[in-house]
Amino acid sequence: MDTPQDFRFLIESIAQRHNPYYENEYLVIQTYPREIQLRVETRRFDYAQAKKWCELENFAHDYTSFALKIFHQGKLYSVNSDGTPGEISRQQDWKIDPRYLNAHYDQNSEAEIIVCNCSYPYFLCFLDPEDSERQPVTCLVDDFGGIINNCPNCGIQIVDDIEIEDEPLYFEEEQEYIPEACQGCSNYHGSVYNGNLLVCAIHPYGWNNQSCPDFTR
């Protein structure tokens, strides 16, 4: 987790704090791979320009996905075909308390921030030195330190990834979350291999926009 790139995003997030998003601003965000903090590729007020930018980014990158969102009433929303805000986005600009970020980047700490499939960041740590398993807790600025067992954003059961590597079968049973874009799609595979979810043969890591171009009933 501690790559120079992570630190770059950290700096970007500081920059973003001084340059807040505006009502009705379109953001092209990276949806895969998921980073600890929101990665915004571009910001535009013009819907057509933003849409075009998003399409080009998706076309140009094989292993990175992007989605178009609109900033509305302090949150990210999907965008209707006429450019107006649609449904609230699963992916949001989560603000992580700096104390958790510091612990995450501390090489001597066994605690770390994990990003849920839905984009929500939580913190895995040993609450008690006697504990054998790390406990997930919330780490957002306005909601930190609460013990959680399910993701507050999407509801999926949270499992410590150390356990996932040791006992992939248990993980397989607990992994019931089907990405929004894949629900009802006949291409959806959804089995776990070595702890990694194979979403489908066309998009092994899934498609993060609401509408996958290869959706088949």
Ligand SMILES: [Zn+2]
């Ligand atoms: Zn989630």
